[in-house]
Amino acid sequence: xxxxxxxxxxxxxxxxxxxxxxxxxxxxxxxxxxxxxxxxxxxxxxxxxxxxxxxxxxxxxxxxxxxxxxxxxxxxxxxxxxxxxxxxxxxxxxxxxxxxxx
Amino acid sequence: xxxxxxxxxxxxxxxxxxxxxxxxxxxxxxxxxxxxxxxxxxxxxxxxxxxxxxxxxxxxxxxxxxxxxxxxxxxxxxxxxxxxxxxxxxxxxxxxxxxxxxxxxxxxxxxxxxxxxxxxxxxxxxxxxxxxxxxxxxxxxxxxxxxxxxxxxxxxxxxxxxxxxxxxxxxxxxxxxxxxxxxxx
Numbered sequence: 001x002x003x004x005x006x007x008x009x010x011x012x013x014x015x016x017x018x019x020x021x022x023x024x025x026x027x028x029x030x031x032x033x034x035x036x037x038x039x040x041x042x043x044x045x046x047x048x049x050x051x052x053x054x055x056x057x058x059x060x061x062x063x064x065x066x067x068x069x070x071x072x073x074x075x076x077x078x079x080x081x082x083x084x085x086x087x088x089x090x091x092x093x094x095x096x097x098x099x100x101x102x
Numbered sequence: 103x104x105x106x107x108x109x110x111x112x113x114x115x116x117x118x119x120x121x122x123x124x125x126x127x128x129x130x131x132x133x134x135x136x137x138x139x140x141x142x143x144x145x146x147x148x149x150x151x152x153x154x155x156x157x158x159x160x161x162x163x164x165x166x167x168x169x170x171x172x173x174x175x176x177x178x179x180x181x182x183x184x185x186x187x188x189x190x191x192x193x194x195x196x197x198x199x200x201x202x203x204x205x206x207x208x209x210x211x212x213x214x215x216x217x218x219x220x221x222x223x224x225x226x227x228x229x230x231x232x233x234x235x236x237x238x239x240x241x242x243x244x245x246x247x248x249x250x251x252x253x254x255x256x257x258x259x260x261x262x263x264x265x266x267x268x269x270x271x272x273x274x275x276x277x278x279x280x281x282x283x284x285x286x287x
Contacts, residue, residue, distance in 0.1 A: 003111055003114030003115050003117075003118050003158060004114075004115060004118050005229055005232070006229040006232065007221065007222075007225075007226060007229045008118070008122075009155065009159065010217075010221050010229070011218065011221075012122050012125060012126065012155070014213075014214055014217035014218055014221070015126055015129070015214060016125065016126075016129050016148075017213065017214070017217065018210045018211065018213050018214030018217075019126075019129045019130060019132075019133055019210065020129070020133075021209065021210045021213055022133055022206060022207060022209075022210035023132065023133035025205075025206030025209060025210065026133070026203055026206045026207070027133065029138055031138040031141075031142075031180070031183070031184060031187075032132070032133075032138050032141050034180075035132050035138070035141050035142060035145050035180070036132065036133060038145060038172075038176075039129050039132060039133075039145070039148065042148070042149065042152055045152075045164075046152060046155060046156075049156055049159050049161045049164060050159055052159075052161070053159040053160060053161070053232060053235070053239075054229065054232050054233065055233055056232070056233035056234065056235045056239065058239070058240075058244065058245070058248045059248075059252075059253070061161050061163070061164050061240060061245060061248075062245065062248050062249060062252075062253045062256065063256075064161070064164050065163075065164060065167060065245070065249075066256055066260050068164075068167060068168070068171055068172065069260045069263060069264055070260075070263060071172070071176070072171065072175070072176055072264065072267070073263055073264055073266070073267030073268075074267075075176050075179065075180065076179075076267045076268060076270070076271040077267055077270050077271055077274065079179060079180070079183045079271070080270065080271040080272075080273075080274030080275045081274055082183055082187060083183060083186065083187070083274070083275050084274050084275065086186070086187040092187065
């Protein structure tokens with residue numbers, strides 16, 4: 001393959017996963033927590049596609065598309081929760097939503 | 103022939119460096135902007151540069167789906183909800199107690215370093231050379247054939263997942279009189 005090897009793509013994927021995890025842990029706004037989750041999922045997707053190209057097997061790309069569908073459903077439910085919180089005049093702060101804890 | 107090959111390689115490297123840097127910078131921007139509106143816009147940049155990386159990995163259909171589904175549909179939904187609840191600024195690094203922030207930074211750095219070290223120690227030799235792929239690798243027809251032959255079950259289950267998520271979103275977002283009464287008490 002021309003250009004960088006799979007190793008370099010995996011480095012970017014690892015960085016994206018780490019920065020997404022940092023956002024999920026540090027930020028308080030549920031909207032930004034959801035955005036950071038998207039970054040983590042995309043880090044995983046990049047690793048899947050890099051390995052798919054590496055072994056010349058399509059299963060990785062199929063799985064990346066499945067991850068994309070799961071991310072869309074997660075955004076659907078997450079944004080529904082945010083809208084429901086807003087409608088009940090609750091604070092958009094994940095630390096103050098401790099009643100959602102199982 | 104060899105000169106053309108190395109020139110193409112240099113071009114791929116340049117595109118990779120630009121897209122990779124844009125990807126990393128916009129990822130940091132998503133986490134560090136205080137306004138969720140700007141974070142969402144930075145995430146659109148992140149998804150676009152990831153689509154360029156997918157193209158370099160000869161995943162044409164996934165790159166197109168990334169731009170259409172993610173940067174298009176999902177992010178428009180995000181921006182709509184942010185506009186609906188009103189962009190409330192939040193200071194990124196002073197939310198909770200200080201030890202919590204430090205612990206989160208340490209945990210994220212630990213995850214990153216662990217992945218890098220494991221990859222470098224265990225797999226760096228095997229990841230240097232890729233298998234050769236033919237021209238149809240990653241094209242829409244090829245992906246569609248895979249979805250309808252080898253991965254048919256995953257395809258059908260994905261549709262069920264999307265249906266359940268849509269129903270959940272409708273239930274969460276629907277107005278009920280009782281919920282409004284509870285909120286007003």
